Amino acid sequence: MFEEKGVVVRGTDMPKKMQLHAMELAHKALDLHQPSDCGSIARHIKQELDEAYGAAWQCVAGGDFGSCITYMSGSFIFFHVESMEFLVFKQGKDAHESREEAIGVQLKQRI
Numbered sequence: 001m002f003e004e005k006g007v008v009v010r011g012t013d014m015p016k017k018m019q020l021h022a023m024e025l026a027h028k029a030l031d032l033h034q035p036s037d038c039g040s041i042a043r044h045i046k047q048e049l050d051e052a053y054g055a056a057w058q059c060v061a062g063g064d065f066g067s068c069i070t071y072m073s074g075s076f077i078f079f080h081v082e083s084m085e086f087l088v089f090k091q092g093k094d095a096h097e098s099r100e101e102a103i104g105v106q107l108k109q110r111i
Helices: 015-030 038-053 095-102
Strands: 001-003 007-012 057-062 077-081 082-090
Touching: 007 015, 015 038, 015 077, 038 057, 038 082, 082 095
Parallel strands: none
Antiparallel strands: 001 007, 007 077, 057 082, 077 082
């Protein structure tokens, strides 16, 4: 686990600069919206990431949720700020490749 500015990162494969941007957006969203308005908080983060890195970002924000996702390699972060959890990732064409990387399977070309 990684901690920075009251943030606890529970898991990530994002580049450090993108991680910091996601955490900054979470803090800003919490300042702009009531903590009970999880939908507006998630929407704010998603829209900012779409603008910065291109479309297809997803954000789940709240105190208690389950998930099962497929994401583009290098775009995943799950972290905690204040009393809220954030799951942020980008859907993409290489979702299949990301799954293969995640379970450690190497595809072999058949000749």
